[in-house]
Amino acid sequence: MRQRGLTARATALAVTVLVTAGACTVQRHWGGGSNAGSGGKAKVGLVTKTDTNPYFVELRNSAGAAAKAQGADFSALAGQFDGDNDGQVRAIENLMQQGATTILITPSSSTGVLDAIKRARESGVLVIALDTATEPAEAVDATFATDNFEAGRQQGAYVKAALAGTAPKFFMVDGTAGSTVDTQRHGGFLKGMGLTDAAPEIKGKTPANGDQSLAQQGTENLLQRTADINSLYTMNEPMGRGAAAALRARGLTGQVVVGSIDGGCEGVRNVKSGELAATVMQFPKKMAEQGVTAAVEYAKTGKKPQGFVDTGSVVITDKPVPGLPSQNSAWGLRNCWGGQ
Template sequence: MKKFSKLVLSFLLVGTVGLVGCSNNNGGTSTATPEATQEAAAPAATQEAAPAATQAASTGLSKATVLSADQLPITGIGTTVATDIKAKGSYKIGYIAKNTTNPYMVAQSAGVAKAGEDMGFEAITQAPSTADSVEEQVKLMENMIQQGANAIIVHCADSNGIMPGVRAAQEAGVIVLTIGTPAAEDTFLRTGVDYYETGYTIAKDMAEELGGKGNIIILEGPAGAANAIERLNGIKDAFKDYPGIEIVASQTANFKRTEGMSVTENLLQKYTDVQGIIGANDESALGAVQALKAAGVEGVLVSGFDGSVDAANAVLNGDMFESYNTDPYGSGYIAAAYAVRYLDDGVEPEAKFIPFPTSNNDPLINSSTVQSYIDEYAWFNAVQ
């Protein structure tokens, strides 16, 4: 009996952890760091069309500077990207992906390779053999410096972990450009999407579609992942402008389809009156789509991010409302264009962080754009 009471006690403890967590979360919003949200809210309020910028999760990095489409060194988006820039010398430009398995990374690599063909430089594209290994990325950077690369474009697996490579490049006079996840300090340029802006844009469009009213579920990314947190802050800030919108639940689905499905199933048990679900990426959003289908629930708007093949097809079928074309192909291409322009004429980019694509590049994939997206410019067409 003594043993039994101890057992009950330990379970009560676990239960208490649960209750504490529960009471912390009553407002439905709990995760945003105050500085990040305040800084982010100000520009969002002043600039109606393009909610420009947020501070990156780590301090000291430059904010996003959004340029209009005609200020960029390239035209188009996805597979339609093009540029007038030509390499005036024989340059070697290296690109380091996070892994070789994710089609997103494969497309980015293809974007840099295409840039090499168009502009006339030698593109060396590589990726760590262990997926997402930042240590290997640093080694690859060192090798590229040895090979005499003039510029290195890297999709960092980790902001801090990549720094030894960045320093080595700087000492050797090689410029470093990052896409997506930035290095811990400003480099020559950061491009790729501004995660905050992607979240803001998708959420704002959902709110408009719902007429400013409705209950929303958010499927967060992995706890602690900087890009997922920035995106979440963007989503929450956008909904703040709509008093009729309530975020009824915000739970992690770890960017995974299986978890997106099971978490949505669980939440549908409690929240029967839901109008919208936003997944932190397409995979979790597609899990939500499956859960809604299995439960026979119709009329819920589901949005995600990345414009993957499946998401595009789901939008086409009417299963998904919207996805954000985060265009890895064009991001690789534009990074190369900035590098070549600098190597040619010493022209520095206008800022340290110029996101691409942004809401200025028509990144939204919905019922009115999905057909042309799939037929004409989807980034995944470059890798299939």
């Protein structure tokens, strides 16, 4: 999901992939201006946070396939790392120069790309946020995403129920400090647990920026302070695996209820093996397909989607708890993303 484009600077940023109705080719320019609402072909650009995370790979691949199926041109660009706001701004500018009629974006920062988005919309480009909302939400025409607060709440509700009345003592392994997704999932988890950020049940917090190695190191550091925990929040599955590795090194596997969010195939396998007690699956394919469909409609008729569209989330666990709907890992493996 990360790509590069027109200038030497953009080439260092990403790889541009153009999907046409008949074939997939690498190109530098579409050429021409926006033809939105004229009944012409949609030119859809996707800007993701990085091009390595399996979640964004799935988003890119699904968007490309949907564009091909619906006869739209498709170009994908990405930042070099999670938090690369400048890279995403350059990607938006490149797509505008290429004549994009719609830009789909997963913003690394919900505020860091607002000026570029504003310029795109003022030029007549439809802008849809995927996966991550902007702040304010009205900065884009529409958002197709997981309700991240609800996903966090589901994780918290599961962990609380899995403790079966035992008082929680837990660490929180967070993502990138200040990011919308991190804030929403963190707050949702605490809501599901029935606690606040000041709760004494929280025995430690560590940011890990979505990275497995940082999560392992951060959890190891927290365990040096206290190993007296029975549960653990992780913002996504790579961090869940890192935290689980730290627990395993201390002989705590099976004694700590570890929850996470994502729904990648590797994460579902982690649930099946018992490394994670549960994960909350989200659906990037649905986000991408709905975004492309809206882009095609906009090119044809000028009709724009509006507001927030929740693409859903499902708890995946082989140890279901009363009162919380869930699916098992077999169902998860049939519906996961990122390869079997």
